[in-house]
Amino acid sequence: MLVLTRKANQSVIIGDDIEVIVLETKGDTAKIGIIAPKRVKVYRQEVYAAIKAENQRAAELTAPETASTLLKKILHARGQDG
Amino acid sequence: MLFESTRFGQLDIADDKVIHFPAGLFGFELSRAFVIIDADDVAPMRWMQSVTQPEVAFLIVEPLLFFPDYRVRLAEEDRVALQLGDAEPVCACLVSIPADPQMMTVNLMGPLVFSVEHRIGKQLVLHDSHYSVRQRLIPDEALGGLAQPVSAV
Numbered sequence: 001m002l003v004l005t006r007k008a009n010q011s012v013i014i015g016d017d018i019e020v021i022v023l024e025t026k027g028d029t030a031k032i033g034i035i036a037p038k039r040v041k042v043y044r045q046e047v048y049a050a051i052k053a054e055n056q057r058a059a060e061l062t063a064p065e066t067a068s069t070l071l072k073k074i075l076h077a078r079g080q081d082g
Numbered sequence: 083m084l085f086e087s088t089r090f091g092q093l094d095i096a097d098d099k100v101i102h103f104p105a106g107l108f109g110f111e112l113s114r115a116f117v118i119i120d121a122d123d124v125a126p127m128r129w130m131q132s133v134t135q136p137e138v139a140f141l142i143v144e145p146l147l148f149f150p151d152y153r154v155r156l157a158e159e160d161r162v163a164l165q166l167g168d169a170e171p172v173c174a175c176l177v178s179i180p181a182d183p184q185m186m187t188v189n190l191m192g193p194l195v196f197s198v199e200h201r202i203g204k205q206l207v208l209h210d211s212h213y214s215v216r217q218r219l220i221p222d223e224a225l226g227g228l229a230q231p232v233s234a235v
Contacts, residue, residue, distance in 0.1 A: 039159045043209045051192035051207060052109035054215040058140050058176040058189065059110070067141075067183040068124045070220055075126060075147065077224070 088137040090119065090129075100133060101201045104163070108192065108205055113138050116203070127177055130194075142174040143188055148219055154193055154206065163204060164197040171195040178216065187216040 004012055011021040017037050024031040034042050083100075085093045100115050107113060112135055119129035126147055132138035145152045154173055156166075164171060174194045179186045190213035196203040 038157065041207070043207055047191070047207060047209045048108065050215045051189065051205070054178060054189045054192065055107050055109045055140075055176060055205075058178045059138055061139070061141060062179050062181055063183050064124045064127065064141055064179060067177070067179045067186045068127060070183060070186070071126055071143075071148075074220060074224055 083133070085133050086136055087131050087133075087139070089139050090131065093117070093119075093131070093133075095133060098201070101196055101203045103203045103205070105204065107194075108207075110135070110138060118142075128174075130174075141177040141179070142194065143177050143219075145173060145175045145188065145190060145193065148188070149190065149217070152190060152213075154195060154208065156195065156206075160195070160204060160206065164195065164202050165200045166197050169197065169199060172198055177219070184220050186219050187214075188219050189215045190217045191215045 006012065006022045008022055008024055011019050013019050018040060019035040021033040021035070022030055023033050036042060083095045083097060085095055087093055095117050099117050101118065103114050103116065105111070105114075110132070113132040115133045116130045117133055119131055121129060124141060127141040127143045130140045130142050154171075156164075156171065172195070174196070175188045175190055176192070176194070177186060177188050191208050191211065192205055192215060193208065194203055194205050
């Protein structure tokens, strides 16, 4: 991993068209700004990690038939209400 | 194409039924092609079986069935990636079923979108939405109602 030390308002350039700017630091928190083309997706790492973990969980299926029965009941009940 | 899947055994899959995920799914980057399998015993869910990794199969559900207000905002580059043109994509979300199926959840934060015409799919990250990766499908208040006949409102 490349490690660089930056102060507030200093930035790093990644590739030809991405700039990451340290806007402010306060205690253990850094506020950063990212300038990147729209095609580059930028997420907080924990959002990405949460979706990855949930995909993993979704692949470990236990009782799909019981789940199906429950969902059918819900849709049926709603149909009667409507 | 014949494919030996772990859950369904041998599948004979027509090429025009395969949905391609050029980027795979998050954490399943090697699963770049799937086939949808309908089965009464899992409806209204459907199976989504990987055709590159035999052991990988998911259950998906159409989110609007349970969350009529659910909306996915597609970025222009996603529309291009899916070759959508003016068409609207089909949306499905992955279901997780824990040991107690009443606690089953659906991932509304990371929906799958497909172009029907080109059979290209993508998992989105709705990172600026309020949607959950673990939205309960069966709310607590419905559980009582499931045991008893539902009365008319």
